[in-house]
Amino acid sequence: MKPxxxxxxxxxVLVLAxxxxxxxxxxxxxxxxxxxxxxxxxxKMLGQGGSxxxxxxxxxxxxxxxxxxxxxxQRLLSAAGSxxxxxxxxxxEPKDARETLQRLAASGERLDxxxxxxxxGAWLVFSNLQADFPSLGEPRFVTPRSYRWPNFxxxxxxLNIANQIAVIAIVAIGVSMVIITGGIDLSVGxxxxxxxxxxxxxxxxYAGGIAASPAGMLLCCLVAIFACGAVGAFSGAMIxxxxxxxxxxxxxMMLVGSGIAxxxxxxxxxxxxxxxxxxxxxxxxxxxxxxxxxxMAVLYGLAHILMSRMxxxxxxxxxxxxxxxxxxxxxxxxxxxxxxxxASASLAGLGGVIMASxxxxxxxxxxxxxxxYVIAAVVVGGTSLAGxxxxxxxxxxxxxxxxxxxxxxxxxxxxxxxxxxVLGLVILGAVLVDKARNTR
Amino acid sequence: MIQAPxxxxxxxxxxxxxxxxxxxxxxxxxxxxxxxxxxxxxGAGKSTLMRILGGAHKADAGSIRIDGREAPFNTPQDxxxxxxxxxxxxxxxxxxxxxxxxIFLGRETTRGGLLDKHTERAxxxxxxQRLGADLxxxxxxxxxxxxxxxxxxxxxxxxFDARILVMDEPSAALTAHEVGRLFEIIRDLRSQGISIIYxxxxxxxxxxxxxxxxxxxxxxxVGDRLTANITRAEMIQLxxxxxxxDEFPQRSTIPGPARLEVSGLRRGRAVRDVSFTxxxxxxxxxxxLVGAGRTETLRLLxxxxxxxxxxxxxxxxxxxxxxxxxxxxxxxxxxTEDRKTQGLVLAHxxxxxxxxxxxxxxxxxxxxxxxAEREEFARYVEQLQIKIPNQEQRAGNLSGGNQxxxxxxxxxxxxxxxxxxxxxxxxxxxxAKFEIYRLMNxxxxxxxxxxxxxxxLPEVLGMADRILVxxxxxITGEIADPRSATxxxxxxxxxx
Numbered sequence: 001m002k003p004x005x006x007x008x009x010x011x012x013v014l015v016l017a018x019x020x021x022x023x024x025x026x027x028x029x030x031x032x033x034x035x036x037x038x039x040x041x042x043x044k045m046l047g048q049g050g051s052x053x054x055x056x057x058x059x060x061x062x063x064x065x066x067x068x069x070x071x072x073x074q075r076l077l078s079a080a081g082s083x084x085x086x087x088x089x090x091x092x093e094p095k096d097a098r099e100t101l102q103r104l105a106a107s108g109e110r111l112d113x114x115x116x117x118x119x120x121g122a123w124l125v126f127s128n129l130q131a132d133f134p135s136l137g138e139p140r141f142v143t144p145r146s147y148r149w150p151n152f153x154x155x156x157x158x159l160n161i162a163n164q165i166a167v168i169a170i171v172a173i174g175v176s177m178v179i180i181t182g183g184i185d186l187s188v189g190x191x192x193x194x195x196x197x198x199x200x201x202x203x204x205x206y207a208g209g210i211a212a213s214p215a216g217m218l219l220c221c222l223v224a225i226f227a228c229g230a231v232g233a234f235s236g237a238m239i240x241x242x243x244x245x246x247x248x249x250x251x252x253m254m255l256v257g258s259g260i261a262x263x264x265x266x267x268x269x270x271x272x273x274x275x276x277x278x279x280x281x282x283x284x285x286x287x288x289x290x291x292x293x294x295x296m297a298v299l300y301g302l303a304h305i306l307m308s309r310m311x312x313x314x315x316x317x318x319x320x321x322x323x324x325x326x327x328x329x330x331x332x333x334x335x336x337x338x339x340x341x342x343a344s345a346s347l348a349g350l351g352g353v354i355m356a357s358x359x360x361x362x363x364x365x366x367x368x369x370x371x372x373y374v375i376a377a378v379v380v381g382g383t384s385l386a387g388x389x390x391x392x393x394x395x396x397x398x399x400x401x402x403x404x405x406x407x408x409x410x411x412x413x414x415x416x417x418x419x420x421x422v423l424g425l426v427i428l429g430a431v432l433v434d435k436a437r438n439t440r
Numbered sequence: 441m442i443q444a445p446x447x448x449x450x451x452x453x454x455x456x457x458x459x460x461x462x463x464x465x466x467x468x469x470x471x472x473x474x475x476x477x478x479x480x481x482x483g484a485g486k487s488t489l490m491r492i493l494g495g496a497h498k499a500d501a502g503s504i505r506i507d508g509r510e511a512p513f514n515t516p517q518d519x520x521x522x523x524x525x526x527x528x529x530x531x532x533x534x535x536x537x538x539x540x541x542x543i544f545l546g547r548e549t550t551r552g553g554l555l556d557k558h559t560e561r562a563x564x565x566x567x568x569q570r571l572g573a574d575l576x577x578x579x580x581x582x583x584x585x586x587x588x589x590x591x592x593x594x595x596x597x598x599x600f601d602a603r604i605l606v607m608d609e610p611s612a613a614l615t616a617h618e619v620g621r622l623f624e625i626i627r628d629l630r631s632q633g634i635s636i637i638y639x640x641x642x643x644x645x646x647x648x649x650x651x652x653x654x655x656x657x658x659x660x661x662v663g664d665r666l667t668a669n670i671t672r673a674e675m676i677q678l679x680x681x682x683x684x685x686d687e688f689p690q691r692s693t694i695p696g697p698a699r700l701e702v703s704g705l706r707r708g709r710a711v712r713d714v715s716f717t718x719x720x721x722x723x724x725x726x727x728x729l730v731g732a733g734r735t736e737t738l739r740l741l742x743x744x745x746x747x748x749x750x751x752x753x754x755x756x757x758x759x760x761x762x763x764x765x766x767x768x769x770x771x772x773x774x775x776t777e778d779r780k781t782q783g784l785v786l787a788h789x790x791x792x793x794x795x796x797x798x799x800x801x802x803x804x805x806x807x808x809x810x811x812a813e814r815e816e817f818a819r820y821v822e823q824l825q826i827k828i829p830n831q832e833q834r835a836g837n838l839s840g841g842n843q844x845x846x847x848x849x850x851x852x853x854x855x856x857x858x859x860x861x862x863x864x865x866x867x868x869x870x871x872a873k874f875e876i877y878r879l880m881n882x883x884x885x886x887x888x889x890x891x892x893x894x895x896x897l898p899e900v901l902g903m904a905d906r907i908l909v910x911x912x913x914x915i916t917g918e919i920a921d922p923r924s925a926t927x928x929x930x931x932x933x934x935x936x
Contacts (some may be wrong), residue, residue: 203480309807309808310803310806310807310808311799311803311807312806314792314796314808317785317792318788318792319789320797321786322784324781324782325776325781325782325785326796327764328744328776329764329771329796329797330764330766330768332766333797388785388787388788389787
């Protein structure tokens, strides 16, 4: 593909990259490594020291990060095999460190290295080690060094962005298809709530509540997704059989879906779900990538293949571009539209299940205004509401643009009310940029 | 002797679009009370030149003088102020507004801040009287016929005292009867001192109506003649830049026995009990006035509309056609009357348009075989000599002739046995027309059958093996030997 074509298709990616650069510059600050990252750094520093240390003391506080640091450092040092040093660990207060040092000094041991965290490195007990404990020799004193790196670009933050947008991005796949056929789906936010409530309630009432088995939970979620798909089929039938505009049909379904969600939940949240249910929404089984993000990536890959390589994809574009010409060319227009609305509703159902998993509950209030964020993602991604054009990865870029703006403003302490104003203007700006690019 | 300057004088008009030089310094003159024919193949620059005159495009260079004085033509308002009204091929009417509302759109008559509907109505009625026309002033324009909509456009022009009226292909969508009516109106307007620039592909009309002819080719003015001093052959030669020996290519195919048998086709008032047959290698023409039910009949045959009654047999086998997909599966293809709204997805590439009815064959397990698609399309591009820079070209950017060839390629790739051509050469220039005719001949020579709808009687007489004439949903006559038939004969049957 030519670069110019690539830019025309995915120009939003450039805007996204610029936003990332902006927020990186704005959140540039001192980073103090902790936990495993700090341990890796310190181990590297020790390895460079020329002669290998024989005796190491690790001093940490009694905190999860510090415990992880000590454990990781111990592991890294003992990985050296036969030349592994003997390691002692102090965990707690400066007083504990003093006691240990005194004990070591008393037993006549020597010490080559004292490895601290940034916090324990500042303890007074280590400030004059040679004078206070001359018998220990001349131990090297090592603390993790701080460095400058944007908060925005930390891998935890990037994964966090992806995890937060996963639901909207997944729902946006289906809505993109609908918009490409020249329609619109306003019901996805409500269906998301309906699916979260339905899956949670089925698990509570029929799968055994907190003691539900994975298979039972899976079945409940599939039923919820299937139910949403049925609502989509109903919308599609109304649109194709009775020629009611999609805007009206899905607006009605938005109200119906939300109402049913409230009825099923009796207006409350449903919490009686097993702990293991959060696997989908909070787990990260593969290369530290959250499972929801992984699922999102897979779905986008499949959707891209469907839209660019498959017959059905061609038909979706053709129906949106000119439905009469498509019909007269033998395209089963009604069936194609039915597919789009069922896909959109089912993916909204899947989004609801993921959200229920992330929040370990189902509630009719979930997904409020999501239809608008989803449509914003699609439009920012370069898909025309007139139908007939648009790219799946454009939508993904659009969803990420919204997420990056929200996240960046959180990191730079922009107030949440101001965030809404900025987000609205950015959506408008993004579409303006897109228009200017296309008319050039 | 000092001559009065011409009413309109365009000098050295240049206009470029990205990648195309549409006009290369065109001169054009129009005198008071004259009907000027502006001729040229599609893409010669006629429409661009008229869009500049109408203020829709701005010229890159050149000047426009009215009564010898240079005038700005940068916006439609400038053009209107200079007394120019342009009636574009696709009308500029708001479909939901009435004739009166459309005529006064943008310069509504008001009294005390409110619309003065009474005065507007009276003026509109007066205008239509002047045109000798009678139409429903309160009906929304989308309910009017094409001819009536055209009248509204003309009235709109008269309402602001236009002195120059440009009509782009005014007869293209009219029936022969309506065209006659239009000519009377044009003659009337001329006698009232209004000058007219008339764009048409129909040379008969040019001879019947116009005083002078200006021919454009490739963005240049290649000839100004008095209509009385030019022959048809010379005109065509000027337009295409070469000599055309015959408008219709010779064909030696002899039609075989009937393949398609249609009997008792019926739908509402539009199609009432229509039966006919088409033979192997035959071109059957279906003609009649617009609204006679020709397109409707063939839409029933193609399954585009549901039929109330009727049987369709192909090679003796009864076909169960309930949708276009059924018809396509049975080997019937439809080249629609309106390529832009029904034949092509304009925003998509020509390759995708070509593949649309052929995806079944060009895909396996739901995946499009992209390479096969490209190779097959390339073969048809070569065979039909479709002029495109590459396969990703948007269908909307092609000329009418090339668009028609893409549509034709779609159906040829489908190996259709029966091809329905609805107005196959509408909006297509002379050179491309000849190619389409040649392709039709090749198709019937290969044993295919063609049903052609056409309002252009010379085309019907020149191309068909047999002619059926329709009137008010019925077949009112058959002409078995078109070579010895006349246009008058057909018209008598069409008016019935």
